[in-house]
Every structure is written in structure tokens, then in C-alpha cells.
Amino acid sequence: xxxxxxxxxxxxxxxxxxxxxxxxxxxxxxxxxxxxxxxxxxxxxxxxxxxxxxxxxxxxxxxxxxxxxxxxxxxxxxxxxxxxxxxxxxxxxxxxxxxxxxxxxxxxxxxxxxxxxxxxxxxxxxxxxxxxxxxxxxxxxxxxxxxxxxxxxxxxxxxxxxxxxxxxxxxxxxxxxxxxxxxxxxxxxxxxxxxxxxxxxxxxxxxxxxxxxxxxxxxxxxxxxxxxxxxxxxxxxxxxxxxxxxxxxxxxxxxxxxxxxxxxx
Numbered sequence: 001x002x003x004x005x006x007x008x009x010x011x012x013x014x015x016x017x018x019x020x021x022x023x024x025x026x027x028x029x030x031x032x033x034x035x036x037x038x039x040x041x042x043x044x045x046x047x048x049x050x051x052x053x054x055x056x057x058x059x060x061x062x063x064x065x066x067x068x069x070x071x072x073x074x075x076x077x078x079x080x081x082x083x084x085x086x087x088x089x090x091x092x093x094x095x096x097x098x099x100x101x102x103x104x105x106x107x108x109x110x111x112x113x114x115x116x117x118x119x120x121x122x123x124x125x126x127x128x129x130x131x132x133x134x135x136x137x138x139x140x141x142x143x144x145x146x147x148x149x150x151x152x153x154x155x156x157x158x159x160x161x162x163x164x165x166x167x168x169x170x171x172x173x174x175x176x177x178x179x180x181x182x183x184x185x186x187x188x189x190x191x192x193x194x195x196x197x198x199x200x201x202x203x204x205x206x207x208x209x210x211x212x213x214x215x216x217x218x219x220x221x222x223x224x225x226x227x228x229x230x231x232x233x234x235x236x237x238x239x240x241x242x243x244x245x246x247x248x249x250x251x252x253x254x255x256x257x258x259x260x261x262x263x264x265x
Contacts (some may be wrong), residue, residue, distance in 0.1 A: 004028075004065055004187065005063075010062055026214055030189060034203050035181060038192075040208030045213030046213070049213075053078065056074065079156070087140055090125060091131070093119075122180075156186040181201075195252050196249055203221060
């Protein structure tokens with residue numbers, strides 16, 4: 001459940017002869033319940049990769065598969081969390097979270113139970129009757145994540161979900177996502193520009209090249225995290241001081257810098 005595969009994927013926007021190639025020969029396997037972050041220079045096709053898994057964007061060549069099935073359209077086995085919270089301003093927290101369940105025609109008793117469970121999971125119980133404008137940015141994004149979790153998707157797709165938050169709130173949400181991954185793990189494809197965020201959150205970090213984007217390198221973070229017991233540290237600042245964290249961050253940054261220099265000529 002939840003495995004993702006990019007099989008020699010290419011994407012051309014516009015006509016084949018006059019359009020531009022966004023992706024070229026992308027190969028990447030994401031295992032069930034693995035958290036993979038994709039980083040890369042601006043315009044390399046990170047979000048396009050995510051949109052293909054979501055079923056929002058078609059491939060020009062190759063295949064994208066989820067659970068060994070070729071992705072052709074959006075599906076209930078995948079949920080997306082965007083950078084913008086995309087909450088309904090006229091609905092309460094509870095009503096926003098249950099929106100997808102209503103669309104699925106989930107029976108009311110089951111729907112209420114599922115929403116209550118995710119409110120507890122996301123520590124939103126005291127805000128259930130609040131409206132989005134009454135919440136901070138971090139709380140609004142927590143609601144957006146809860147809305148995705150309540151659908152019980154195999155795959156969670158997160159497109160720079162903390163990019164619109166201030167620095168302090170972003171750190172809190174990163175720590176919250178780590179907590180959720182331990183309690184209720186999902187297969188996660190996470191797009192970010194922030195190298196430190198990728199290293200802190202992901203089991204593996206996939207580095208994309210400049211356009212046309214391809215997978216340049218995949219860095220294993222989980223092995224290092226497990227061997228040095230990063231989970232024993234409660235705060236992100238404690239992990240960021242570790243020599244292993246600094247080494248991984250520097251390695252990824254140098255690889256990205258090579259692509260940035262090439263783009264700038």
C-alpha cells in the first residue's frame with residue numbers, strides 16, 4: 001500500500017517540437033510508508049512530479065505508478081496538501097475537515113468518529129468550532145493536514161506545505177509532522193526548497209538537476225538518523241547541531257549549488 005514509482009518519466013509542456021522539456025528520464029522508487037523529500041533548483045520540475053502522482057498532470061513519456069497501478073487521474077488513495085491552506089472561510093474547522101468525507105458520502109456516525117479522531121491526533125479539539133480567520137497560519141495548515149489525514153490516504157503529497165509560514169511557525173509544524181509520522185505513518189512525497197527541512201523530515205532526499213529535471217542523486221537520511229538516534233532529540237535545533245546533520249545538509253547543498261551555478265551560466 002502506498003508505493004510510488006517514477007519509470008523513465010518525461011514531461012514536455014506545449015507542442016513536442018516547440019514546447020519546453022520540464023522533466024527527462026525521471027526514475028525514482030518510493031517505498032510504502034517512506035518519507036521522501038524532493039529538492040532542486042527553481043523550475044526543475046519538483047511540483048510537476050508531485051502533480052503527476054496526484055493525477056493532476058499527465059506524463060509525456062514513461063509511467064507514474066501508485067500501488068503498481070498507472071496513475072491516470074486523481075484518486076482517494078492520494079491526498080494533497082498545498083502551500084496555500086485552501087480552507088473554506090465560511091466553514092468551521094470541523095466542517096473543513098469533514099468536507100471530503102461528505103463528498104465520499106461517508107455515513108454520519110462514521111464521519112463524526114473519524115473527524116473526532118483526527119481532531120485529537122492534530123490537537124485541534126479546542127478549535128473545532130473556530131473559523132479559518134480566527135486561526136494562525138500554522139493552525140490553518142494543521143487543519144489542511146487534518147483534512148488530508150481524515151481521508152485515510154495511502155499516499156500524502158505535500159507541495160511546500162510550510163512555505164507560507166514564518167520561521168518560528170515553520171519549525172513548530174516540522175516538529176508536528178515528525179510526530180504524526182511516528183504515530184500515523186503514511187507514504188509521503190514532500191516538495192521543498194529548504195535543505196534543512198528536507199534532512200530533518202525525510203527518510204531519503206532526492207536531488208533534482210536543472211531543467212529538464214531528472215533525479216541527480218538520492219541521499220539516505222534514515223540510516224544516519226537511526227544509527228545516531230535523532231528521535232531521541234525533542235527539538236529540531238538539537239538535531240541541527242549534530243555533526244551528521246551538518247554533513248548531510250552540506251552534501252545536499254553542494255549538489256544543489258552545482259545545479260544553480262549551471263543555471264546561472
